[in-house]
Amino acid sequence: MKMKKYTASTMPEAMKLIRKELGEEAVILNSKVVYSKGFLGLFKKKSIEVLAGMDSIESPAPILEKPILPQVQEDSSSEEIKKELEDLKQMVKSIGRTQSNRTNPDEMEALIQHLKEQELAEELITSIGDELFVHLKKNEEDTAMEAQLKIAKDQLRSELEVFPFGGISYEKKYINVLGPTGVGKTTTIAKMAARAVLEKKKKVGFITTDTYRIAAIEQLKTYAGLLQAPIEIVYNEQDLKQAMHKFEALDVVFIDTAGRNYKEVKFVEDLQKLIDLKENTETFLVLSSTSKQRDMEVIIEQFKDFPIQKFIFTKVDETNSIGSIVNLMVKYKKGLAYYTDGQEVPEDIVEASLDELLNLFLKGIRYERSS
Template sequence: MKVKKYKAENMQQAMQLVRLELGDDAVILNSKAVKTSKFFGLLSKKGVEVIAAVDEEPSTPIMKTKNANMRPESRIQDSKERISSPTSKVEQDKLFDSIQEMKKMMKSLTKEKQRDPLLPDYFIHLEEKLSKTDINPLQVEAMMDRLYEKWLENRTLPYKSMLELVEAEVLQSLEEVSFDHNPYKKKFICLVGPTGVGKTTTLAKLAANASLKKGKSIGFITTDTYRIAAIEQLKTYASILEAPIEVCYSAEDFLAAKNKLSHLDVVFIDTAGRNFLNERFVEELKEVLNFKEEMTTFLVLSLTSKLSDMKKITDQFWNVGIHQFIFTKKDETTSVSSMYEISRTYKKGAAFVTDGQNVPEDLIPFTKELMVRSIMEEIQE
């Protein structure tokens, strides 16, 4: 593996130097604009610096003089000797490791490093900001490639125009994702999700909204019998809203509670927050609740969670029949791109986002446009 650095006045000259020494099989690893100085730094001019590599013997450079001056039969014999002399195992391993390492390095290089060195700084800045979000890296790369092609058309593309193009692409990527923030189409509304995401408070916000703003008759069912505090909290909300509440310890209790509250417009169901990374807890929940009934089920996820954990939780609940997501704790983080990635990946929108503890105020009916706006705000912070 041969790696060399070249400096030239422009990219065309640099490429000529690379081809001349390394041949047509050479690969450009990096290129950037530099300043070259003369006369002890008193004079300087712009140029380019290119790093290139080649895996094998250059295909175009001229043969070495020593070999060229040999008689034909001598060159043949010399070639036979080189072919018949096997490289040692250690040397082969070193060569293999070197090639593998170089391939890894080349694969990890961003597109930016292979692009025109005269790209504006704000292009690189935008790419860096996008790469720090939870948006799929392949999607980020594809977006930046399209922006680069757009910039190449006339070597100019204002930062504002770049942001507008990114915004349009993010919105288009949600084309197949449905956002419906009217959860009151079915009689039963159930919230599921891991512990600590704020399900009970969110349920109270939904119930207060239905009762106070929509004028619906409401009731509560809770299966969260693992925490006394959770039951008491929901009982407090039920008392404030003058709504009946039923506590269920088994599937029989749940069926009886449903029948008892069937005369109401909407019944809100609270569930226990468990470590749902363990599939057993999901199965236990399914034993108590019949998700095939007239029920809308929301998976509640906290935006303070890691994207990888959010995906694992979603995978565990997928067979339950998730209608949409509710994302909580937006006010506790500046990174909200995880909700975009979850919605885009699973083709399920966010019905609501919560951004505080106030009931029922801190409940935002969400749309594609609001999600895209949140992403753009994160990028521009």
């Protein structure tokens, strides 16, 4: 038997290589997920390592040589070997197809459908589907949804665990909160500030550059009054410096930037000229989970020159799909600070954690437990 080890980013890619070199009659002898560390030992990269083989024919001899079985199978019975090889042949033929045209076992359809309904990126669905497919083919009696959910969580965890989770670090004085109009940015700032006052006993203040919307200023003034916190309205860079000087004695200062249509470059450039607090600032970008992913991507691209550490997603309670949260974190390599799920201040805000996000993402999946 001719054997060769293949390494690829996904199982379908490995299957293409195997079929190209060994043909359709090749068999998988072993497969496993491996991780390699990237730059400075960070950002683990996942890949699939597959050992494949095929029966070789000695030409021009008319008699076929018996295939040499891997060492790990020497103690198995011949019938078990034949059955395993036949099963693996079938896996090779079917697993190479993409998630969209592969015939999946019925047992995994409920979970795959849930991932699609959550609008998870196709490549992430394919990655999870590959692992589910291999698991169900090797463990035909273990079709419980709990086992499938664990596989899905493990796959997503491997993608997300390299990014930071959690809210304000309190290592920096200024909390710079960016975001387009209509995402609930001012209310989110109020929730963050209330938590800082009530839970961390911090002295807070507010600076707003949103001089375009009177309602936004009045709203922030109301929250500042409830928290007994000072507030300054700034129109230019000089005003900002004066406000910062006034707030020297405070622990945390929240900067509410103007809510504008940041798809337009000029508004981003105006903001960049006004806010330049790279040394002592944590910067968050607020996005609405009800927005189209493509629209959010345009906003993120516009803010590429800002030192954004983490995203904040609002209005999670107003949508039935939150796959875009995962998609954008993976695509832009950003962490997650908070997500909000209502208008109440300060209750309706959740400090993000990886486990909490995975549970939220896989919550409510519709399936019937196997009897």
